[in-house]
Amino acid sequence: MDAALPKLEAELRRGVVVLAVLSRLRTPQYGYSLRQALDAGGMPIEEGTLYPLLRRLETQGVLESSWRTDASSPRRYYRLSPAGERLYGELRETWRRQVDVLDKLLD
């Protein structure tokens, strides 16, 4: 039974990764700074998962990005697109409803 715990926890986390990422992208972030922000907020995400996820969300129109080449190394900054901001608001409400429902179930 103990062996199943990490796998089930990972499944639980997988479902909220997108919401966590969107929550940090109301201000522009590049990949590494976003990972650090999530890490600092208690939601560490592997870079191999996070970076492709950013590209997918951009392809879906949830994020928009731009290159900044003025620093020592070029960086691609991501932020929520207008559609992404609406989606984030809806997902946040959905999440809060789910938390309420689960809290009732778990009590």
Place this chain on the structure above:
Amino acid sequence: MDADGVIDSYVHDVARRLPRDRRNDVAYELRALLADDVRSRAEADGRAPDEALALDVVRGFGRPAETAARYHRPFAILQPSDTWTFVVAALAGGALAGLLSSPPPGEAGAPGAAAGAAQRSSTATLAWLGVLVLLFAAKNLVLRRRPEAFAWRPRPVRDRNAASRAGNAAIAAVLAAYLVLYLAPGPVVAAVTGGRVAAADLRYTDSFTGDLRMPWLVVPLVVLIALQLAVVVAGRWRPGLRWARILVTICTATQFGWHAKYGAVFENPDAERAGLWVAAWTAGVLMVLAGVELYREYTRVDPAPEPERHRDHVAA
């Protein structure tokens, strides 16, 4: 190799697996991200970026093929969910190719016959596998563009234990008639054709009627008839009867195959030629039928609780 060389190598191996219109942009970004990672790790460790550190970072990303798959879902020729169907189709096709590639009746012992049959069988099996791969690839290509294609549709589930008494009685009668024909082909055919075919034309050779050949097919035929009659009485196929039928069908097919392989069944050359072809085809058809029944038994579904778990559930 320095850290930048490791990163460039990894980025190249990832990006070359991506669609042409995206690979350069992803490569540019991935290289910048990896360089950031390596630099920050080096600063945290108080050392200069080197090959070992860069290798550690890129290996943390996963194999290049896995990383590329996260950026762009790769086209799969065979989905994991198709594996069972593919394996069954490949095995069935291979077995059929083996049967159809067998040497012509009476020529099994000829020099090179076995090698020729093996070569024909291998070629046909490989061709079949190629066709299967193309079919599954085409299916997955369609699914990639139209995920709603090949949607599941319900179909009635047949009760495979159900047995028609009249149908099984008819099969028993046919088998019995065949047994009579097998025991005395000359007199039976002469009587049926009103003498147009002479009984002497269908006379068995002495070696065939000896102890080691002809009688051995009588046994499985009699058992098959008995099984059919048992089903007529019971009104249903029971597990023991089903398995017995499969085993006896395989025995019968084997006997027919031996007759076709060793020849010298009829004294008349024309009857011999025709008889061996009939025996060979009968062996092949019976073997295919037995294979189909075996597959049905293996994939049989009889919904019922697993005894052990059911007890736990009741106790709880």
